[in-house]
Structures are given as C-alpha cells and as structure tokens.
Amino acid sequence: xxxxxxxxxxxxxxxxxxxxxxxxxxxxxxxxxxxxxxxxxxxxxxxxxxxxxxxxxxxxxxxxxxxxxxxxxxxxxxxxxxxx
Amino acid sequence: xxxxxxxxxxxxxxxxxxxxxxxxxxxxxxxxxxxxxxxxxxxxxxxxxxxxxxxxxxxxxxxxxxxxxxxxxxxxxxxxxxxxxxxxxxxxxxxxxxxxxxxxxxx
Numbered sequence: 001x002x003x004x005x006x007x008x009x010x011x012x013x014x015x016x017x018x019x020x021x022x023x024x025x026x027x028x029x030x031x032x033x034x035x036x037x038x039x040x041x042x043x044x045x046x047x048x049x050x051x052x053x054x055x056x057x058x059x060x061x062x063x064x065x066x067x068x069x070x071x072x073x074x075x076x077x078x079x080x081x082x083x084x
Numbered sequence: 085x086x087x088x089x090x091x092x093x094x095x096x097x098x099x100x101x102x103x104x105x106x107x108x109x110x111x112x113x114x115x116x117x118x119x120x121x122x123x124x125x126x127x128x129x130x131x132x133x134x135x136x137x138x139x140x141x142x143x144x145x146x147x148x149x150x151x152x153x154x155x156x157x158x159x160x161x162x163x164x165x166x167x168x169x170x171x172x173x174x175x176x177x178x179x180x181x182x183x184x185x186x187x188x189x190x191x
Contacts, residue, residue: 018102047129051136056142078167082170
C-alpha cells in the first residue's frame with residue numbers, strides 16, 4: 001500500500017465521527033458543521049486517491065467537490081437561517 | 085519519504101479536526117475545527133503533490149483545490165455562525181454584544 005492510499009484511508013476514517021454527528025446530533029447546526037467537515041475530508045481524500053491510482057482525472061473530481069461543497073454549505077446555512 | 089511525512093501530518097491534522105467536530109459541545113466550537121483540514125492538511129497535501137508529481141499541471145489543480153478549500157472555509161464558517169446566531173437571537177447584526185460565557189464554559 002502506498003503512502004497516498006494510506007492517506008486516503010486515513011481521511012476516509014475521519015468521515016466516521018462526521019457521520020456520527022450528522023446522524024445523531026440533536027441540534028441541526030451540529031449536523032451542518034459535520035456535513036461541511038465531511039465535504040472537506042472527501043475533497044482531500046479524492047486528491048489522495050488520484051495520486052495513489054495515478055489518475056489525474058480524479059483531481060478534477062476533487063476540485064469539483066471543493067467548489068460544489070462551497071455552494072452547498074452556503075445554501076444550507078442560508079436555508080437553515082431563514083426557513084427551517 | 086518527505087512526501088509521506090507531509091501526508092502523515094496532513095492526515096493527522098484532518099483526523100484531529102474530525103474528532104473535534106465529534107467531541108466539542110456546540111456548533112460554534114465545532115466550527116473552529118474545520119480550519120485544520122482546510123488550511124493545514126490542504127497546504128501540506130499541495131506540498132506533497134509538488135514533491136511527488138512530475139506533471140506540474142496536476143499539481144496546479146491540487147493547488148487550486150486547496151485554495152478553494154482555504155477560501156471556502158472562511159466564507160462558509162462565517163455564514164454558518166451567522167445562521168446560528170440569527171436562529172437563536174432573531175436578527176443580524178447583533179444589537180448588543182453577546183454576554184460573557186459562563187465559568188464552566190471557559191474551562
């Protein structure tokens with residue numbers, strides 16, 4: 001196993017506490033913060049996977065994930081501020 | 085070897101951030117821990133890719149993704165904290181400064 005694959009697995013392990021908070025927290029804003037953290041971890045894991053598999057195409061996925069999670073986080077925050 | 089060490093530090097920082105999101109008490113405290121993977125981990129991963137990757141275009145993509153994460157963190161964190169405040173206090177900007185934290189919250 002390469003260092004990049006180990007890094008990807010380690011970053012995916014970080015999704016477990018985020019999932020626990022997102023599934024079990026009572027405050028919806030706790031869940032939103034966990035979702036934002038998970039989006040960041042997934043972006044970094046996609047970078048590590050792209051390097052581990054020598055697939056530069058996956059770097060586009062990481063960049064897209066980072067950009068979409070930015071918009072998604074803003075939309076969730078504004079929606080929960082006003083309407084939920 | 086250097087790239088592996090940078091990756092190990094990056095993953096450790098990201099895991100500390102994830103544990104912080106899990107263990108901290110409220111959403112304001114949890115928000116602070118997103119900074120770790122967005123700044124430390126993404127920066128170290130850019131350095132590791134620069135050391136490891138012969139194709140500079142690929143390293144450029146990773147640098148752009150890290151820059152997006154870094155900038156995104158500030159904006160999304162502010163928007164989320166503002167949303168929490170508006171939901172609890174009803175308006176923005178706050179009319180009065182928030183009251184001091186209770187002694188047990190100060191540690």
